[in-house]
Amino acid sequence: xxxxxxxxxxxxxxxxxxxxxxxxxxxxxxxxxxxxxxxxxxxxxxxxxxxxxxxxxxxxxxxxxxxxxxxxxxxxxxxxxxxxxxxxxxxxxxxxxxxxxxxxxxxxxxxxx
Amino acid sequence: xxxxxxxxxxxxxxxxxxxxxxxxxxxxxxxxxxxxxxxxxxxxxxxxxxxxxxxxxxxxxxxxxxxxxxxxxxxxxxxxxxxxxxxxxxxxxxxxxxxxxxxxxxxxxxxx
Numbered sequence: 001x002x003x004x005x006x007x008x009x010x011x012x013x014x015x016x017x018x019x020x021x022x023x024x025x026x027x028x029x030x031x032x033x034x035x036x037x038x039x040x041x042x043x044x045x046x047x048x049x050x051x052x053x054x055x056x057x058x059x060x061x062x063x064x065x066x067x068x069x070x071x072x073x074x075x076x077x078x079x080x081x082x083x084x085x086x087x088x089x090x091x092x093x094x095x096x097x098x099x100x101x102x103x104x105x106x107x108x109x110x111x112x113x
Numbered sequence: 114x115x116x117x118x119x120x121x122x123x124x125x126x127x128x129x130x131x132x133x134x135x136x137x138x139x140x141x142x143x144x145x146x147x148x149x150x151x152x153x154x155x156x157x158x159x160x161x162x163x164x165x166x167x168x169x170x171x172x173x174x175x176x177x178x179x180x181x182x183x184x185x186x187x188x189x190x191x192x193x194x195x196x197x198x199x200x201x202x203x204x205x206x207x208x209x210x211x212x213x214x215x216x217x218x219x220x221x222x223x224x225x
Contacts, residue, residue: 032211
């Protein structure tokens with residue numbers, strides 16, 4: 001069945017360093033890849049997304065890359081800050097019927113001051 | 114700004130009870146979703162709906178049913194609650210396929 005694998009499950013970095021989270025999807029028909037950030041006790045919120053016709057997208061300190069051939073995509077956060085500490089989820093949307101979205105298991109990012 | 118409202122933040126029920134979780138969105142979105150969130154397992158799709166009275170099973174529909182009688186409201190029903198259904202439940206919506214989903218604050222459900 002459809003699957004999205006996300007690594008690492010936990011990531012600890014020093015403030016100012018970069019953080020990279022990687023995801024792999026199984027269904028080659030997937031064509032939309034959002035990333036969500038969930039702070040403790042709060043709802044997941046979209047931070048960046050990429051569509052299958054684009055290889056890279058950047059928004060200030062956050063960037064996402066997509067490799068359709070290898071079926072993987074990555075989130076890059078540069079110059080990390082303590083407020084970046086949260087759980088990050090990748091997801092892949094599959095165009096079947098009502099467009100199903102499969103989420104990765106999440107990465108807990110700790111940014112140490 | 115899109116608002117997705119879940120009826121309860123915390124809910125405690127007993128084994129065997131029928132439980133209703135309600136979700137309302139105010140943006141006239143076509144699609145609505147119910148997820149279950151457990152540590153280490155991410156967000157798992159229970160059911161989704163892409164139109165009134167339409168529903169599709171997600172990855173873990175067993176023990177759950179849904180109802181969408183009006184476009185803005187999507188209800189999750191636990192027919193006979195069991196302790197393994199203790200979890201955080203998140204509702205979400207989006208307007209069209211391949212758009213970001215907007216989430217509610219979640220309902221932390223405990224089944225005793």
